[in-house]
Amino acid sequence: GENVEQHPSTLSVQEGDSAVIKCTYSDSASNYFPWYKQELGKGPQLIIDIRSNVGEKKDQRIAVTLNKTAKHFSLHITETQPEDSAVYFCAASRKPASGTYKYIFGTGTRLKVLA
């Protein structure tokens, strides 16, 4: 069945360093890949997304890369700050001919930025 693997499960970095989270998806028809940040006691918040016709997208300190051939996509956070500490989820999705987008989520990465 459809599956998204996410690594690492936990990541600790020093403030100012970069953090990279990697995901691999199984459904080759997936064409939309969002990343979510979930802070304690809150709902997941969309932070960046990428579509299958693009290889890279950047928004300030956050960037996402997509390798469709290898079915890999990654989140890069540069100059990390303590407020970046949270659980990050990747997801892969596609929309069937008659239906709605269905997200398959990765298992999450707990990022801790040490001051």
Place this chain on the structure above:
Amino acid sequence: DTAVSQTPKYLVTQMGNDKSIKCEQNLGHDTMYWYKQDSKKFLKIMFSYNNKELIINETVPNRFSPKSPDKAHLNLHINSLELGDSAVYFCASSQDRTARGYFGAGTRLSVL
């Protein structure tokens, strides 16, 4: 204004009871979802509705019954609650054109 709002935020109840969670979105989106997040933080889709029509129904026990009175609301009713139903339930909505999903703050359900 909160884009996707769900109530209650916390729900503590006894096994065997029936409970409901309500969700409303003011984003004008066509599609709404219910997700379950277990104790290991794993997020899994349960249902999706598009313009009040059920589109996705993952292998969820039929004790769970979603209801969408209009495209801005999607409620979740759970009958005969079991210990294993304890989790955080998230409502979300998205617009078909962009696929971007927006989540509510979650309802933490504890079944005792």
